[in-house]
Amino acid sequence: MKLWIKILLLVLGAILILIVWGLTLDKKFTETSTAAYIQTSHALFEEIGIDPQSHFVNTQGPVKRVHYYEMGEGEPLILIHGGGGYASQWYTIMEELAKSYHIYVLDRPGSGLTDNFIYGDVDLTKHGAAFIRSFMDALKLDSAHIVGHSMGGLFSVNFAGIYPQRVKKLVLIGHPAGGTETIPPQVVMMGLPAVNKILLKLIGEPTIKGSKDFHGMMLVHKPEQLPDIYWQNDVNAQLIPGSARSFNSLLENCVEFGGFNEAFLIQNTLFNLPHHVTFIVGDKDVWDTIENAEYLASKMNNATVHVIKNASHLPWLDAPEESAQLILSALEGN
Template sequence: MDVIEAYKQSRDKLFEDRGVKFQSKLIPANGPVRQVHYLELGAGEPLILIHGGGSHSSEWVDILKPLSERYHLFVVDRPGCGLTDSMNYRGVAFRQSAVGFISSFMNAAGLEAALLMGQSMGGYFSICFAMEHPERVKKLLLMGVPAGMNRWIPLVLRLLGTRGVNRLLAGTIAKPSIRNVRSIHRQLLVADAEKLSEDYLRHCYHSQLLPGSQPGFLSLLERVLTLK
């Protein structure tokens, strides 16, 4: 079984266990990447969900079912994440790229305006887009702390944002593993990592093995972090 199929199978099991029915779609977009993957479900007013850092669309799984009862959900994979095209962030105008990603996706999906919900780096993307195109954002919803609002970053992430050092770490102590997935959730993402299911952690692990996922994440960290 290849890594993409393993990712899809672990995702489908996770969503089935939560009773979440969705459509997995790949859409051509005229933006920072050529193809954007997203999950679509629900009915009602359009709501775009934008995940954080090196994550993927499945991070929203536990709240998708209740949201889908009121909204038409478009749950995107950011560039370099999940099944969206890979991306090298070195030398990229980061803010403009964030705006261009959301704009190109909305254009491709035929959305003139929508509600935006962002978490962490997805919150940063959403804020940038809302400032640039307020007429296209019906409401801005931020979960947790948007990237850049809180300067506390674990040492391991600052090291992973240091070119050269990050390649060494990514091949040794920070290489993809369920243990490391649990660790970063405990340090940065959730209040109680023990409540995360093994199926969720295993799916996150499979996401880190996707083609382009690791180099894309490292180049993103190099772009937005320093050792300090």
């Protein structure tokens, strides 16, 4: 047998072993992981002097029990986090928004304290719309303003497209998922099932250093300005039973080798929305370009783009005051 064939077989065999290893040696975490996340979320809120109320509500699906934080009075404002996020990640702007609105800060399915969810072959367009609709139905909210981040932006856009009468104004902070097929190459690799499982095993259990490195590369421009409790809370969020598996299944569903899954692109929906839509993006956001946000806005009925300097994909962590004021201005404008 030729040498190159032997080498190829060895490589394929090693990959197969790693895949099997990834399938059979999945880490098992206890409920203490969830308790630790609850504790550090409260500590994170205490860090900036806020005390949002934590609630659960039973819905008609796609998951039964949804967790959310609640603050303030006034018109309802729903905040929906991104793919690897969780509700307490909004902590820097919750108080400012709650001065003018009754805010509902949700954990998406499979994230934070909301029920686990495996995305598999789920139609994300219908799933996101159904999730928001069932939450609003459960709380008897006829309509609301919505702020969506990244994957939460995709959920929000699709909800607005299917149920336009239930959305007042829409804010997309950080580039929304599905705004373009082009996504960072490392995310493409993470979305390939075999590679995903291998990478998980090589990376191992989440650590504060790993969280800081990933944030600095993909999410925030100035990770050094975030408090220590933020990093511990982020690690604890990843350790919640089922959270990592849910996020990985989401990536595998929406990412293809060529980029974002065409079936879940949101451009056409955006172009036909009757609402006023505001894009708030950081100039250091690696997930998409300012030019594409401006292109999307130019094709829409009523859209505005605001750029925050020295901010990345989570601009409210890099520039909380500016992010909050831009959101409020978008909601209060005519």
